[in-house]
Amino acid sequence: MKYTYFPGCSLERNAAAYHISTLAVTQALGMELVEVEDWNCCGATEYVSLNLTASYALIARNLAQAAKNTETRELVAPCSACYLNLRKCDHYMAQSPALAEKVNQALAAGGLAYQGGTLRVRHLLDVIVSDIGCDAVAAKVTRPLKGLRIVPYYGCMIVRPGYAGQTAFDNVEQPTTLDTLLTALGAEVVPFSLKAACCGGHMTQISEATGFELIRRLVKAATDGGADLIAALCPMCQLNLDAFQGPMNKHCKTNYHMPVLYFTQLLGLALGMDAKPLGIGSELVDARPALAKIGVAVPLAEPAAAPKKPKRDDKSLPMPRMSGV
Amino acid sequence: MTTTATKQRAPTFFDRVVAETPGDCRLGMCIQCGTCGGSCPSGADMDHTPRALFALINAGMRDAVLRSNTPWYCVSCYYCTVRCPQEVHITDIMYTLKRIAVQEKVFDDSKAPDFSKTFIYWVESYGRAFELGLMGVHMLRHNPFGAFKIAGMGKGMLSKHRMAFKPTRIKQLNSLKAILAKAKELEASA
Numbered sequence A: 001m002k003y004t005y006f007p008g009c010s011l012e013r014n015a016a017a018y019h020i021s022t023l024a025v026t027q028a029l030g031m032e033l034v035e036v037e038d039w040n041c042c043g044a045t046e047y048v049s050l051n052l053t054a055s056y057a058l059i060a061r062n063l064a065q066a067a068k069n070t071e072t073r074e075l076v077a078p079c080s081a082c083y084l085n086l087r088k089c090d091h092y093m094a095q096s097p098a099l100a101e102k103v104n105q106a107l108a109a110g111g112l113a114y115q116g117g118t119l120r121v122r123h124l125l126d127v128i129v130s131d132i133g134c135d136a137v138a139a140k141v142t143r144p145l146k147g148l149r150i151v152p153y154y155g156c157m158i159v160r161p162g163y164a165g166q167t168a169f170d171n172v173e174q175p176t177t178l179d180t181l182l183t184a185l186g187a188e189v190v191p192f193s194l195k196a197a198c199c200g201g202h203m204t205q206i207s208e209a210t211g212f213e214l215i216r217r218l219v220k221a222a223t224d225g226g227a228d229l230i231a232a233l234c235p236m237c238q239l240n241l242d243a244f245q246g247p248m249n250k251h252c253k254t255n256y257h258m259p260v261l262y263f264t265q266l267l268g269l270a271l272g273m274d275a276k277p278l279g280i281g282s283e284l285v286d287a288r289p290a291l292a293k294i295g296v297a298v299p300l301a302e303p304a305a306a307p308k309k310p311k312r313d314d315k316s317l318p319m320p321r322m323s324g325v
Numbered sequence B: 001m002t003t004t005a006t007k008q009r010a011p012t013f014f015d016r017v018v019a020e021t022p023g024d025c026r027l028g029m030c031i032q033c034g035t036c037g038g039s040c041p042s043g044a045d046m047d048h049t050p051r052a053l054f055a056l057i058n059a060g061m062r063d064a065v066l067r068s069n070t071p072w073y074c075v076s077c078y079y080c081t082v083r084c085p086q087e088v089h090i091t092d093i094m095y096t097l098k099r100i101a102v103q104e105k106v107f108d109d110s111k112a113p114d115f116s117k118t119f120i121y122w123v124e125s126y127g128r129a130f131e132l133g134l135m136g137v138h139m140l141r142h143n144p145f146g147a148f149k150i151a152g153m154g155k156g157m158l159s160k161h162r163m164a165f166k167p168t169r170i171k172q173l174n175s176l177k178a179i180l181a182k183a184k185e186l187e188a189s190a
Helices: A016-028 A052-067 A080-095 A097-108 A124-139 A177-184 A208-224 A235-243 A245-252 A263-270 A288-292 B002-008 B013-019 B035-039 B050-058 B062-067 B079-083 B090-103 B111-126 B131-142 B151-159 B173-189
Strands: A002-005 A032-035 A074-077 A120-123 A149-152 A229-232 A260-262
Touching: A016 A032, A016 A124, A016 A260, A016 A263, A052 A080, A052 A097, A052 B173, A074 A080, A074 A124, A080 A097, A080 A120, A080 A235, A097 B173, A120 A124, A124 A177, A124 A263, A149 A177, A177 A263, A208 A235, A208 A245, A229 A235, A229 A263, A235 A245, A235 A260, A235 B151, A245 B151, A260 A263, B013 B050, B013 B090, B035 B050, B035 B079, B050 B062, B050 B090, B062 B090, B079 B090, B090 B111, B111 B131, B111 B173
Parallel strands: A002 A032, A002 A074, A074 A120, A149 A229, A229 A260
Antiparallel strands: none
16 A cells, blocks of 8 residues: 655654654555655644744645645654644644635745645554554564563544544544554553553653653553553654653652653564664663563664773883783 | 624634634633643643633733743643533644734743744754754753753763754755745734
8 A cells, every 4th residue: 555654853863763663564564655755844833832824834835745646645644743733734724714725825935735635644553553454464473572561652642632523543532553553463561541641742841840740650650550661653752751761760769761662663573573673772761671571682772882902012112011901 | 782792892812812723713612611621731830720711811811811821831732622521622722822922922931932933943944853953052041951961861862873963954945935934924914
């Protein structure tokens, strides 16, 4: 099946592991992804806080670029924030003719146009569980994630808001699609009531106390549930739970160690792929102890450089050498 | 007679909030039940819960609303929106209040508005977000000592190649700039 692919800014760098694991597993599952030509940032949650028309025009440029691929109407995004923005813009452009007209006037300045409803915006998880199907995925599993206790963490923006008239692919409060997928991979899914709770988004930069507390309660709940690791499906969630876990521990005076991997990385491992081509090793909270449970060895990302030894100058006078220096 | 009077009255603050929120935000349908505040993960840090803020909007207390920290503490999780029995688009209204506060330069703490502006500075200049530039500028301005707190994390991000040193520039940047300039012109004339 063919899809237009919107990676988003995070997947260029901080979530490069999500990007390469997405490409690896979708290829293995027989999906063909064509990247949106010259895409731009979706504006995250920031642009819409400043300027309505500009924020929708920024998103709509991506929709217009994506619609140029006439081979498919399916636009897939692995980042939940991009997914929400693209979907919301498409929705409101179809719902609100006044907004759509303004946005199209702006797009025309760049020689583009977009009509709401042209594309079907979907999250990568939705595509894998709905189009490929968990049974088909299970049939391809060669390295079951047996004995690995995983928290299925969805976060907010993949399941909400779901406005009237929008079809949701999963429940807005207690989603189950990732649970089903992880079970199909042979993992033991940890019951997790906070599965669709908020990771805090950008709050670590606005109010540390608020942001760190939201991270803490998720990491604590996962640890209390006896999880080996958390499966994430959004680069913002992964960044908060993984990279900010250290600063959170410092702030809250805790000592949690809960690795966070992308669901595509776990899917790749189950399909028999090696850890490195899936970007495993780039997480800041070491996932190696957890992955050792399923016999996956992860090479160290950066082998420590050998300390430089001062070279003895052969032409110098022979001097007595002290042992141990 | 009453109908005529309603039609001719000057637009209120409530009208403005509704007009500037995309779609039908249903703000007038709020029944003051408080489900929103009870569902909010950062509600404890807000000076007014969304419910209280909507009552203030109804009462026309424009300044109290725009000076409130509530919209800036909204984490955009949409729990309130899906739980609201009246289907008020609460998160979207929070965004509208942020925009009005920024336009009117009415906010008590500039940290959150500045974060959005810095984020967008890089997007408008290059077409893509730039994390190092965002964190650098934001921390210098609002949290210079915070850099020490996250030094270990920054080092980890750099050594794992998860942080770029320079932003990516899209190919058709001029086209994007023309689109955004036109959009801003339209927004200002509305």
